[in-house]
Amino acid sequence: MRKVDAVIIGAGASGGVVAKELSTNGISVVVLERGRWYGPNDDRKDDLRNQRTSILGNNSGPEDEGNPRVAVDAQGRERIVLPSQGNYSNNAACVGGGTLTYGAMAWRYHPKDFRMRSTYGALEGSTLDDWPISYDDLEPYYEKAEWEIGVSGDDSANPFKGPRKKPLPMPPLALNKECVILKAAAGRLKLHPFDLPMLRNSVPYNGRGPCMRCRWCVGFPCEVNAKCGTQNTVIPKALATGLCELRLRSMVKEIQFDQKGHATGVAYFDEHDRLQTQEADFVVVAGAATETARLLLNSKHRLWPTGAGNRYDWVGRNLQGHTYTGAFGYFEEVVYDDIGPGAGVAICDFNHGNPGLRGGAMLANEFIRLPIQFVSMLPPRTPRFGPAHKEAMRKYYRRTIAVQGPTQEMPMWHSRVQLDPKVKDRWGIPVLRISGSQHPHTIEIGTAMAAKAEMWLKAAGAAETWRKLPGHNVTGGQHQAGTCRMGNDPKASVANRYGQVHDIDNVFVADGSLHVTNGGFNPALTIMADAYRISEHLIKTWRGTRFRS
Amino acid sequence: MNVSRTRRTFLGAAAAAAISGAAGCGGARGTTWRVFSGHEARTLDALLEWIIPEDDSPGARGAGVSHYIDRQLSTHFREHRQAYRDGLAATDRLAGGDFAGAPRKQQQAALRKLQRDPATRPFFNLLVPHAMQGFYGNPRHGGNRDFASWRMLGVPPLPVRGRSQYDLTAGGGNAKS
Ligand SMILES: Cc1cc2nc3c(=O)[nH]c(=O)nc-3n(C[C@H](O)[C@H](O)[C@H](O)COP(=O)(O)OP(=O)(O)OC[C@H]3O[C@@H](n4cnc5c(N)ncnc54)[C@H](O)[C@@H]3O)c2cc1C
Numbered sequence: 001m002r003k004v005d006a007v008i009i010g011a012g013a014s015g016g017v018v019a020k021e022l023s024t025n026g027i028s029v030v031v032l033e034r035g036r037w038y039g040p041n042d043d044r045k046d047d048l049r050n051q052r053t054s055i056l057g058n059n060s061g062p063e064d065e066g067n068p069r070v071a072v073d074a075q076g077r078e079r080i081v082l083p084s085q086g087n088y089s090n091n092a093a094c095v096g097g098g099t100l101t102y103g104a105m106a107w108r109y110h111p112k113d114f115r116m117r118s119t120y121g122a123l124e125g126s127t128l129d130d131w132p133i134s135y136d137d138l139e140p141y142y143e144k145a146e147w148e149i150g151v152s153g154d155d156s157a158n159p160f161k162g163p164r165k166k167p168l169p170m171p172p173l174a175l176n177k178e179c180v181i182l183k184a185a186a187g188r189l190k191l192h193p194f195d196l197p198m199l200r201n202s203v204p205y206n207g208r209g210p211c212m213r214c215r216w217c218v219g220f221p222c223e224v225n226a227k228c229g230t231q232n233t234v235i236p237k238a239l240a241t242g243l244c245e246l247r248l249r250s251m252v253k254e255i256q257f258d259q260k261g262h263a264t265g266v267a268y269f270d271e272h273d274r275l276q277t278q279e280a281d282f283v284v285v286a287g288a289a290t291e292t293a294r295l296l297l298n299s300k301h302r303l304w305p306t307g308a309g310n311r312y313d314w315v316g317r318n319l320q321g322h323t324y325t326g327a328f329g330y331f332e333e334v335v336y337d338d339i340g341p342g343a344g345v346a347i348c349d350f351n352h353g354n355p356g357l358r359g360g361a362m363l364a365n366e367f368i369r370l371p372i373q374f375v376s377m378l379p380p381r382t383p384r385f386g387p388a389h390k391e392a393m394r395k396y397y398r399r400t401i402a403v404q405g406p407t408q409e410m411p412m413w414h415s416r417v418q419l420d421p422k423v424k425d426r427w428g429i430p431v432l433r434i435s436g437s438q439h440p441h442t443i444e445i446g447t448a449m450a451a452k453a454e455m456w457l458k459a460a461g462a463a464e465t466w467r468k469l470p471g472h473n474v475t476g477g478q479h480q481a482g483t484c485r486m487g488n489d490p491k492a493s494v495a496n497r498y499g500q501v502h503d504i505d506n507v508f509v510a511d512g513s514l515h516v517t518n519g520g521f522n523p524a525l526t527i528m529a530d531a532y533r534i535s536e537h538l539i540k541t542w543r544g545t546r547f548r549s
Numbered sequence: 550m551n552v553s554r555t556r557r558t559f560l561g562a563a564a565a566a567a568i569s570g571a572a573g574c575g576g577a578r579g580t581t582w583r584v585f586s587g588h589e590a591r592t593l594d595a596l597l598e599w600i601i602p603e604d605d606s607p608g609a610r611g612a613g614v615s616h617y618i619d620r621q622l623s624t625h626f627r628e629h630r631q632a633y634r635d636g637l638a639a640t641d642r643l644a645g646g647d648f649a650g651a652p653r654k655q656q657q658a659a660l661r662k663l664q665r666d667p668a669t670r671p672f673f674n675l676l677v678p679h680a681m682q683g684f685y686g687n688p689r690h691g692g693n694r695d696f697a698s699w700r701m702l703g704v705p706p707l708p709v710r711g712r713s714q715y716d717l718t719a720g721g722g723n724a725k726s
Pocket residue numbers: 009010011012013014015032033034035051052091092093094095096097098099101102103104105106107218219220250251252253286287288289291292295478479480511512513522523524525527
């Protein structure tokens with residue numbers, strides 16, 4: 001294979017952004033993506049087989065065949081899990097990564113989310129810390145992500161946000177019925193509801209049409225291409241430069257180094273399972289927090305015998321995601337109007353400033369609950385089968401609103417991914433072993449947020465409410481982050497503030513692995529913004545064959 | 550340890566599924582089974598009807614839930630085949646030999662034992678979610694016949710414009726176009 005300037009591992013949210021930024025700035029890149037490229041018509045809106053409800057499999061990877069992991073629960077019991085099973089901690093494997101099927105909420109983190117340690121002090125049992133960058137450092141790149149990838153919404157009525165220089169490029173979608181009800185109720189409570197930002201066309205934008213408000217959004221590719229992911233925005237732009245080559249079904253095994261520990265490229269299995277080498281002047285890892293850590297741990301060298309960047313045992317640690325908490329409310333009238341995507345109104349009143357709590361969560365109404373999903377959302381005392389269960393489905397399905405949010409997690413040293421000593425994937429590469437649990441304070445925050453959601457639903461007129469309480473297990477999954485923390489102290493992080501792995505001049509991490517903490521928001525826009533920021537650094541400092549020091 | 554299936558067994562299973570798929574989809578409803586014997590299917594149907602009974606709208610039997618399970622046992626749920634074999638045999642035994650033919654009272658008593666007995670409880674706990682999937686899930690997998698549950702809940706079966714190229718009721722199992 002011809003040597004290129006940069007090789008990027010993963011064509012998801014972050015990898016897509018880096019590919020476009022580098023190639024449009026004259027840097028040649030090869031992107032290696034283990035998954036396929038799905039078009040809008042490849043998906044059949046199958047409510048049993050998708051990225052959110054994967055009972056019969058994932059719709060955008062990885063395949064169950066040959067991609068196991070080992071999950072260890074809080075009691076220490078371990079078992080082999082497949083990508084379609086819950087504790088696998090999957091996001092996606094395809095062009096676009098999670099952005100092909102995501103719900104597409106487009107959040108900027110709150111300024112305090114970057115300053116958790118300074119704001120709240122140290123927390124016993126947690127690796128809670130500040131990011132090496134601030135909200136202000138990231139602000140220009142948030143804006144770039146919003147305009148280049150495309151965001152609709154209107155957060156002008158949200159006083160709990162960092163300053164923004166430019167409004168969102170597209171207006172919000174019209175509110176569906178539950179949003180109208182909730183917005184009015186939040187106003188009565190003197191809260192600050194607003195039309196939440198979405199990476200979704202509400203009007204024609206970037207040459208694609210608007211959302212047609214279907215029922216099957218989160219977990220599915222959009223059949224009218226209205227959802228804005230990297231697969232229909234930055235990746236086509238990168239390919240159009242002629243400087244970017246995207247190789248599908250290419251599974252990267254390890255980063256390769258010369259004697260001195262300078263990366264020379266990567267070894268990967270191509271679509272015919274042949275082992276190939278791609279040489280490059282520098283390597284950008286963008287495989288999402290679980291697989292990025294796996295790749296670093298699998299990239300061993302005389303100088304780092306337990307994996308690249310792992311000299312102080314930080315790679316794979318502090319795995320975070322979000323435990324979702326909230327509440328359901330039953331209304332006497334029908335509140336379901338079948339207008340997707342469903343989520344539309346949010347409040348950020350409780351992200352910070354909760355007495356005794358280190359953070360909180362954004363709360364919003366949930367995406368449309370498909371009937372099979374609703375089966376397990378009924379009030380707690382409903383029998384799980386029989387006439388009463390069926391009657392409850394009939395009674396509640398179109399009369400229930402769900403409000404929930406991603407709880408700010410307290411990072412944990414022992415919540416981690418590591419290489420399993422025995423289990424390998426279909427290519428013979430050691431797979432991940434996932435273990436850990438939630439900090440008790442995360443449970444406290446989540447429990448408090450469930451009560452807030454319940455209060456909102458009651459104010460909206462719910463005749464009956466029930467809570468969704470936080471889980472105790474390690475999360476990861478679709479909001480996975482934290483496994484290659486960035487920081488200023490090489491002994492207490494994996495990469496510097498530009499994602500450059502300590503000790504190695506030409507290996508960079510560009511995805512959510514870098515997050516020190518994961519905010520009380522969905523992470524994708526932050527991951528994209530950070531990828532823009534890191535790309536700019538790469539473009540500015542790269543001098544032909546090496547980085548300016 | 551390498552837990553991936555070999556290519557050969559994978560292809561073998563896929564080919565088998567394709568062949569039985571042709572029979573399962575083409576045949577008249579309720580007559581062809583991929584995994585169950587006629588008797589097992591009768592027991593399963595009767596048992597499922599206790600999990601999702603018919604009232605003003607169809608229950609599990611009317612919605613073809615056993616077809617969903619049968620189809621998945623030949624593809625995605627292959628590993629649960631033996632659990633179903635054993636579980637259905639136990640269900641019959643608990644009802645004096647033939648669950649489907651037993652009077653309702655006896656069925657109810659058998660159902661209670663099935664749920665409580667530590668030997669059969671795992672089967673029952675496997676069956677309930679499968680029943681829900683077959684009833685509330687997408688018809689393309691063999692259950693939710695004629696969108697029975699979606700009609701019951703009052704959600705329009707096919708609201709999506711521009712997707713008429715898909716026959717949502719025909720077979721396909723896990724196959725993806
Ligand atoms: C159903 C769903 C709903 C979601 N909803 C939201 C939402 O509303 N808002 C939000 O902010 N976020 C949401 N997310 C999460 C969001 O998609 C992720 O945060 C984001 O995609 C992560 O970006 P990434 O670049 O880190 O990884 P990804 O987008 O996951 O991309 C990583 C890519 O790298 C590839 N890869 C990994 N390892 C290798 C290797 N060794 N060799 C080759 N390729 C490799 C993978 O195949 C994958 O395609 C959702 C995700 C899903 C699945």
